[in-house]
Amino acid sequence: MAREPRGVLDALLDGLVVLDPELRIEMLNAEAxxxxxxxxxxxxxxxxxxAGAGAEFLRIAGAVLESGGTQVESELRVHRRFAEDLVVDxxxxxxxxxxxxxPSGVVVVxxxxxxxxxxxxxVSERERLDAFGEIAAGIAHEVRNPLGGIRGAxxxxxxxxxxxxxxxxxxxxxxxxxxxxxxxxxxxxxxQGGALSLAPLNIHRVLDDVLDLLSMDPLGAGxxxxxxxxxxxxxxxxxxxxxxxxxxxxxRNALQALDGEGRLLIETRTTLxxxxxxxxxxxxxxxxxxxxxxxxxxPPELRAKVTTPFFTTRRGGTGLGLAVAGHWVARHGGxxxxxxxxxxxxxxxxxxxxxxxxxxxxx
Numbered sequence: 001m002a003r004e005p006r007g008v009l010d011a012l013l014d015g016l017v018v019l020d021p022e023l024r025i026e027m028l029n030a031e032a033x034x035x036x037x038x039x040x041x042x043x044x045x046x047x048x049x050x051a052g053a054g055a056e057f058l059r060i061a062g063a064v065l066e067s068g069g070t071q072v073e074s075e076l077r078v079h080r081r082f083a084e085d086l087v088v089d090x091x092x093x094x095x096x097x098x099x100x101x102x103p104s105g106v107v108v109v110x111x112x113x114x115x116x117x118x119x120x121x122x123v124s125e126r127e128r129l130d131a132f133g134e135i136a137a138g139i140a141h142e143v144r145n146p147l148g149g150i151r152g153a154x155x156x157x158x159x160x161x162x163x164x165x166x167x168x169x170x171x172x173x174x175x176x177x178x179x180x181x182x183x184x185x186x187x188x189x190x191x192q193g194g195a196l197s198l199a200p201l202n203i204h205r206v207l208d209d210v211l212d213l214l215s216m217d218p219l220g221a222g223x224x225x226x227x228x229x230x231x232x233x234x235x236x237x238x239x240x241x242x243x244x245x246x247x248x249x250x251x252r253n254a255l256q257a258l259d260g261e262g263r264l265l266i267e268t269r270t271t272l273x274x275x276x277x278x279x280x281x282x283x284x285x286x287x288x289x290x291x292x293x294x295x296x297x298x299p300p301e302l303r304a305k306v307t308t309p310f311f312t313t314r315r316g317g318t319g320l321g322l323a324v325a326g327h328w329v330a331r332h333g334g335x336x337x338x339x340x341x342x343x344x345x346x347x348x349x350x351x352x353x354x355x356x357x358x359x360x361x362x363x
Contacts, residue, residue, distance in 0.1 A: 015088075015110030018095065023048045023061050026105070035088060035110050037080050054079060057090065057108070064092045064106045075113060085339075087117045140184050147184075151177040183320070196239040196331055203287060203352075204229050206240055207266055210247040214264070219255040228267040233287050236354050242328045249321040250291040250348050257295035257346065265292045271351065286334070286351045294345040303338055 009016055015032030019025060025043050028051075033040055036051050043051045049058055060071045070093045078086040089111040094103030151174055158170035211227060214220050247266070254264050267290040298306060306322050322338075329336045334352040341347040 015108075015112070017048070017108040017110070019048060019061055019106040019108065021065060021104055023058065023065075023106070025051055031112075032110055035078060035086055035112055037078075060090055060092050061106045061108060064094055065103050068094050068103050070094075075117070086112055086114045088112050088114075143180070143184055147177050147181055196242060198237050198239055200235040201238050201240050201243075202235055203233060203238075203243070203268060203289065206238075206243050207247060207268070207289065209244055210251055211266065213248060214251045214255065217252065217255060219252070219258075219260065220264075222260040222262075223255060223258050224263045226263060226265045228265065230269045233268055233270055234354065236287060236352060238332055238352065239328075242331070246325045246328050246350065247289065247291065249325040250350075253321055254291060254293040254295065254346065257297075258293055259295070262294050262345075266290070267292070270354070285354050287354055289350045289352070290347060291350070292341045292345065292347040294341065294343065297340055297344055297346050298338065306338065 009027075009029040010031075012029055012031060015035045016027075016029045017025060017032045017036075018027040024045060024047055026045075028036070028038075028040055028043060030040075033043070036043070036053060038051045048061060054077070056073070056076050060073060063071050070091065072089075072091045074089045075087050076090055078088055080086065091109045091111075092106055095105030095107050154170045154173035154177065158167050158174070161167040161170060207227065207229070211225055215225055251264065251266070258264065269288050269290075271286050271288050326336045329350055329352070332352055334350060337349045337351075339347050339349070
């Protein structure tokens with residue numbers, strides 16, 4: 001009978017942590033262990049601060065002890081070193097009153113909102129890409145025909161030019177028209193969707209190809225390229241060419257931020273605690289590819305804008321690299337998230353499903 005209450009607590013979908021007046025852990029259930037990334041045996045008796053809980057959790061628990069009232073806060077972030085951060089709602093209440101009339105403990109309830117938050121972000125991203133597609137269609141309609149006329153006129157001028165300077169000027173016009181046409185074609189990806197040639201592939205071979213290309217980039221001359229691959233990752237179903245494009249864009253962005261010195265890490269691992277959902281199939285375990293640099297990082301106020309087409313802070317940049325990368329990741333049924341790297345720099349996490357249902361594979 002002694003084990004029954006524990007079994008009931010472990011069956012709860014919410015995390016439950018019981019703290020004493022010194023904010024030491026007296027008990028926690030299985031879901032709380034998962035959220036905080038600790039084991040019950042090691043965490044019991046330890047201060048809450050040592051159990052993976054951040055300063056916000058300590059503040060909330062402390063406020064309950066001080067006031068004797070309930071504290072509720074939404075969407076607090078639980079930072080995890082080897083996995084994606086979690087987003088949780090927290091409710092904390094005094095456990096009971098001691099002889100002096102004050103709380104003699106705190107019970108903290110943790111509700112994991114990560115999947116819901118990720119789904120909302122995924123839907124928002126799809127709506128944003130659809131909006132880009134409508135913009136792209138309008139641009140293409142208004143720009144392509146005039147561009148063709150300008151290019152044709154420039155070629156005529158080049159053929160009739162009587163001096164080298166006029167021919168060079170005409171050739172410059174042709175090059176610029178072609179550059180603009182390429183940008184329009186790139187932007188049309190968001191409208192057309194883009195077909196995927198899905199086939200079983202080894203993600204590490206894809207990343208090795210990317211690292212080989214980055215090692216030959218002049219921007220990477222003074223950068224240390226590091227790989228940390230999980231050898232247990234099986235083949236995934238994906239489009240190798242599009243995934244090379246994704247990670248090459250991310251890698252080149254990192255090299256540009258590093259400006260010739262620093263470290264670029266590409267890391268892989270599997271994730272089982274939060275699975276990726278598909279429109280027509282079950283939730284699937286995923287593989288996470290992390291591209292991390294120790295450069296200056298991205299200011300928080302710009303982070304939401306960097307995946308917007310044509311938004312760039314780099315002179316000469318098109319602002320399409322991250323937008324196109326995010327598009328192809330979404331087409332694979334995955335997610336792309338940008339955050340801070342520990343100790344400074346930028347960390348980009350790309351999550352891809354390990355397998356794809358047959359109907360999706362034909363998309």
